[in-house]
Amino acid sequence: MSLIKNRYGKGRVRVMRIHRDGEQQEVSQLSIRAMLEGDFAPTFTHADNRMTVSTDTIKNIVNIVARENTGLCAEEFCQVLARKYLDTYQQISSVAITSHETKWTRLSFDGKPHPHSFVLDANGRPTVEVTMTRTGGPALASGIDGFAFMKSTQSGWENYVKDRYTTIPETADRICATSMVASWAWSAKPESYPAANSHILDTLLKVFSTTYSKSVQDSLYRMGEAALAAVPEISEISMACPNMHFIPMNLSPFGLDNNNDVFLPTDEPHGQIECTVGRR
Incomplete structure (x- = not known):
């Protein structure tokens, strides 16, 4: 038996970006599917994960690229995202990004x-x-x-009720x-x-x-x-x-603020x- 083809990734990564230009704000809500192909066969055939990027990491990169590119249209955003995966992981040979936009x-x-x-x-x-x-x-x-x-x-x-069950922070x-x-x-x-x-x-x-x-x-x-x-x-x-x-994304683990x-x-x-x- 042989593994003929494989790919994997993350689907339904939902992200809302707000781009501010003075008082004017633009919003872009996307649902992203990122699928990777490359040197991942050993994960399937030999239980060897050493070259395989976690799907949670794939999701995190969507949010990082979103923070760094709030003003890009969907076409430009998806291209920048695909390039980010290729530049970061040499074991990836191709990336397929699918985006559905909520207008x-x-x-x-x-x-x-x-x-x-x-x-x-x-x-x-x-x-x-x-x-x-x-x-x-x-x-x-x-x-x-x-x-x-x-x-x-x-x-x-x-100024709402706060007790030991309350976790949501105040915001203006x-x-x-x-x-x-x-x-x-x-x-x-x-x-x-x-x-x-x-x-x-x-x-x-x-x-x-x-x-x-x-x-x-x-x-x-x-x-x-x-x-x-x-x-x-x-x-x-x-x-x-x-x-x-x-829900605001916590980007501090990646050295980024959210704002x-x-x-x-x-x-x-x-x-x-x-x-x-x-x-x-």
């Missing part, structure tokens, strides 16, 4: 692009729910399901992101449902994007207040917002924040 689109308000707020491409599914009886008029609610938005700064989490500068499920109940018919729905969503996003968030709870309540003020035909608005977490530039995107487990804001 975030910059928000604009009053015709001006916002420096640090974004929505997910191909975002959300509009919803409608009607309840009707033979004796009463319809109860109508509109909304949106799975609408993801994010800001890369201007969010914090401080974090990524805040969620995939929101929201619905609003109609008390009167607007001139145009689509236009009113669009105005509600624009209002929610503007409050989220342009004001500092002391917590997701803080933002949600103020977003609800603003939506009710903007569209008098709705009586209440409910929002459920699971956190989309971006809130490189993050691990994860959505499990997540915080689940829900509220209803009404006129009564």
Whole structure:
């Protein structure tokens, strides 16, 4: 028997990069698969690991290259990453890098692009729910399901309960992101449902994007207040917002700071924040 072909590597290495140019920030969220070929046959055939690079090391190099190259597009980033493996390990003969990008689109308000707020491409599914009886008029609610938005700064989490079970540190500068499920109940018919729905969503996003968030709870309540003020035909608005977490990578073992530039995107487990804001 002979080993005809082999390769190995690391898959689903998720990384979020933030590139800062003054107040303007760019975000790039990638899922990387790095596969190596080279002088690794003895690991398969003779249980000899002396030439084999740990897959955890392969993952670490993704994060190191991300920290050193926050502004590169995906094509340039993947080329730099592949070259890093080849330059570092002589036993590697070829590297195959696959990247899938999660696209975030910059928000604009009053015709001006916002420096640090974004929505997910191909975002959300509009919803409608009607309840009707033979004796009463319809109860109508509109909304949106799975609408993801994010800001890369201007969010914090401080002054919360701390005890012997608490491990999360305080911060006044974090990524805040969620995939929101929201619905609003109609008390009167607007001139145009689509236009009113669009105005509600624009209002929610503007409050989220342009004001500092002391917590997701803080933002949600103020977003609800603003939506009710903007569209008098709705009586209440409910929002459920699971956190989309971006965990700062610890790069100190490699002699690098992070400076809130490189993050691990994860959505499990997540915080689940829900509220209803009404006129009564």
